[in-house]
Amino acid sequence: MRVAAVDLFCGVGGLTCGVQQAGIEVLAGYDIAEECRFAYEYNNDARFIYKDIKDIDDDEISTLYPEDVDIKVLMGCAPCQPFSAYSHRYKNSKNRKEKMELLDYFGKQVKLVQPDIVSMENVPQLAKEPIFERFVDLLHSEGYYVDWKVAYAPSYGIPQNRKRLLLLASKLNEIELIPETHTEENFPTVREAIGKLPKIAAGELYKKDPLHRAGSGRLPVNRTMKYLKILRATFHLMKSTFFAYSRDNFRAISWWIMF
Numbered sequence: 477m478r479v480a481a482v483d484l485f486c487g488v489g490g491l492t493c494g495v496q497q498a499g500i501e502v503l504a505g506y507d508i509a510e511e512c513r514f515a516y517e518y519n520n521d522a523r524f525i526y527k528d529i530k531d532i533d534d535d536e537i538s539t540l541y542p543e544d545v546d547i548k549v550l551m552g553c554a555p556c557q558p559f560s561a562y563s564h565r566y567k568n569s570k571n572r573k574e575k576m577e578l579l580d581y582f583g584k585q586v587k588l589v590q591p592d593i594v595s596m597e598n599v600p601q602l603a604k605e606p607i608f609e610r611f612v613d614l615l616h617s618e619g620y621y622v623d624w625k626v627a628y629a630p631s632y633g634i635p636q637n638r639k640r641l642l643l644l645a646s647k648l649n650e651i652e653l654i655p656e657t658h659t660e661e662n663f664p665t666v667r668e669a670i671g672k673l674p675k676i677a678a679g680e681l682y683k684k685d686p687l688h689r690a691g692s693g694r695l696p697v698n699r700t701m702k703y704l705k706i707l708r709a710t711f712h713l714m715k716s717t718f719f720a721y722s723r724d725n726f727r728a729i730s731w732w733i734m735f
Contacts, residue, residue, distance in 0.1 A: 477546045477547065478501070478542075478544055478545050478546050478547075479500050479501065479545070479546065479547040479549060480500070480501045480502070480503050480541055480542070480545045480547075480548060480549065481495055481500055481501065481502045481503065481548075481549035481550070481551055482502070482503055482504055482505075482506070482537055482540055482541075482549070482550055482551070482589075483495070483502055483504070483505040483506070483522070483551050483552070484505075484506050484529060484550070484551065484552030484553075484554075484582060484585065485506070485507060485529070485552050485553050485554050485555060485578070485582075486505025486506060486507045486512070486516060486524070487507055487509070487512050487516070487553075488512045488515040488516050488519070489505060489512075489515065489516040489519055489520045489522070489524075491551060491553060491597070492505050492516070492520045492522055493519055493520055495549075495551070496520060496521060496522070500549065502520065502521070502522040503522065503523070503540045503541065504522055504523040504524070504525050504540055505520070505522055505523070505524055505525065506525045506527055506529060506532070507524070507525075507526065508526070508527070508528045508529075510526045512524065513526065529578060529581045529582065529585070530581055532585065534588050535588070537550070537585060537588070537589050538588065538589050547592045547593060547648075548589070548590075548591040548592050548593070549591055549592065549593040549594075549595065550585065550586060550589055550591035550593070550594055550595075551594070551595035551596065552582045552585075552595075552596055553596065553597045553598060554578045554579050554582055554596075554598060555578060576605070576607055577607075579602075579607050579608070579611050580607065580610070580611075582596070582611070583610070583611050583614045583615075586614065586615065586618065587614065587618060590618070590647070591647075592646065592647050592648055593644070593645070593646050593647075593648075593651075594615065594620065594643070594644070594645040594646075595643070595644055595645075596611075596641075596642075596643040597640055597641065597642055597643070598640070598641045599640065599641060600626045600639045600640065600641050602641050603624075603626060603641055608641075612624070612643075615645045618647075619647055620645040620646060620647055621645065621646050621647075621649065621650045621651050622643065622644075622645045622651075623643070623644050623645075623651055623652050623653050624641065624642060624643035624644070624653075625641075625642060625653055626639055626640070626641050626642075627639065627640055627641075627642050627653070627656075628656075630658060630660075630663035630664065631656040631657070631658050631659070631663075632654075632656060632657055632658065633657050633658050633664055634664070635663075635664040635665055635666045635668065635669045673685070676689075676690045677690060678690050
């Protein structure tokens, strides 16, 4: 059985990566941030499509699925900024309203593509918004069974104090999110997750795991000012838009962090 997915609002491809690791083929990811292309395609076996969801042609996504696909999956994690607790201080801003509408455009694509499975993840605050109720109503009207919940990460074995809104919808049959695997008595800790990693000296990189690196504790004096300039520029970029790992800025910033 061939199962294939398309990822909307894919960013650098975290969801695509997880879905592929679960054995599901991902055909493509859509995002409006061109700077996400390098990381997305470098880390995933999928094509990055640089396009605003508002500009996707009516039959465009449907044509991405090969004829021999048995189950079509459409997944999307719309930008969470307009629904986060922090953003409510800007509840009347034009930018927030425009980003909130992206969930409606996701619903439009569901209606056009008619995928067998729909998957969505976002911040818990979205559940209180009329736009979420509208999205769920659309799924029901299109013949989907829907299940959603606000999930607590430790309840699923993740050592992170984090809650997320998860939604699954299916045209095939009733569908349910997987049950919780942990209780408060056995929530995993960060120590349990990474405590077995070998100790390494300051600045040393563990050869078997490139992500396991010890900080040197300080920056060389002659490079400190250059590093701070890059850091300030990075946060300025994050404030005006957002920061993603493209080929150039990833290498530039990594260089100064390493040396």
